[in-house]
Amino acid sequence: TQLLEQSPQFLSIQEGENLTVYCNSSSVFSSLQWYRQEPGEGPVLLVTVVTGGEVKKLKRLTFQFGDARKDSSLHITAAQPGDTGLYLCAGDKSGGSNYKLTFGKGTLLTVNP
Amino acid sequence: DVKVTQSSRYLVKRTGEKVFLECVQDMDHENMFWYRQDPGLGLRLIYFSYDVKMKEKGDIPEGYSVSREKKERFSLILESASTNQTSMYLCASSLGGQALNIQYFGAGTRLSVL
Numbered sequence: 114t115q116l117l118e119q120s121p122q123f124l125s126i127q128e129g130e131n132l133t134v135y136c137n138s139s140s141v142f143s144s145l146q147w148y149r150q151e152p153g154e155g156p157v158l159l160v161t162v163v164t165g166g167e168v169k170k171l172k173r174l175t176f177q178f179g180d181a182r183k184d185s186s187l188h189i190t191a192a193q194p195g196d197t198g199l200y201l202c203a204g205d206k207s208g209g210s211n212y213k214l215t216f217g218k219g220t221l222l223t224v225n226p
Numbered sequence: 227d228v229k230v231t232q233s234s235r236y237l238v239k240r241t242g243e244k245v246f247l248e249c250v251q252d253m254d255h256e257n258m259f260w261y262r263q264d265p266g267l268g269l270r271l272i273y274f275s276y277d278v279k280m281k282e283k284g285d286i287p288e289g290y291s292v293s294r295e296k297k298e299r300f301s302l303i304l305e306s307a308s309t310n311q312t313s314m315y316l317c318a319s320s321l322g323g324q325a326l327n328i329q330y331f332g333a334g335t336r337l338s339v340l
Contacts, residue, residue, distance in 0.1 A: 144326055155230075155316050155331035163326070201269070205327040212257060212276060213284070214329060218268035 116140055117204055119217035127225050129191050134220045136202035137184045143205050145185045147176055150199040192224045232317050232332035239339050245304040247335050249317030256322025258300035259329065260292060262313040269316065275300055276322065307339045
């Protein structure tokens with residue numbers, strides 16, 4: 114059972130367009146992280162959200178944690194080719210035991226010049 | 227900055243060989259993890275360790291073993307490599323305790339078993 118569903122799985126857009134990626138679950142998470150992974154590299158942390166309803170901004174990227182802490186979204190404004198990569202969400206159900214994260218399968222974003 | 231270093235970026239091995247993948251972290255993290263990443267399957271946890279000499283199986287431990295003799299080093303061992311173990315292997319570490327559960331990843335090792 115895939116506990117974290119990401120959509121869409123693939124997204125190809127033109128430079129300058131806006132996009133939203135979704136991460137959904139029926140489970141409650143104590144925190145949720147977004148990572149970006151470039152080809153041939155490991156995932157790099159973008160943001161962690163902890164509080165239900167929380168919104169965090171990182172330049173042109175806006176992250177939101179659902180009120181019930183079961184879902185999250187990533188919105189990119191005016192996408193650029195440098196945003197190309199695999200976006201992964203990961204949820205922490207442990208609430209402090211600090212072991213495993215639950216990962217979504219990712220959204221592969223291509224931004225064409 | 228946290229640094230997680232994987233010893234090799236690319237490895238090519240033959241079926242039946244014993245393969246060692248090494249991972250070192252420099253931030254005194256308690257927890258270390260080994261994942262494999264395959265297209266369409268996402269990240270799958272192989273093993274993790276929450277302390278020196280302590281290990282627990284993840285979701286797909288078959289065909290793998292691990293070793294953690296020192297806090298900073300976590301090794302993944304393929305006792306007898308098979309072609310279905312061709313994959314991207316990612317090591318990660320996290321602080322542990324009551325800190326936020328954030329994992330920091332190495333750059334990955336792309337293993338090909340021929």
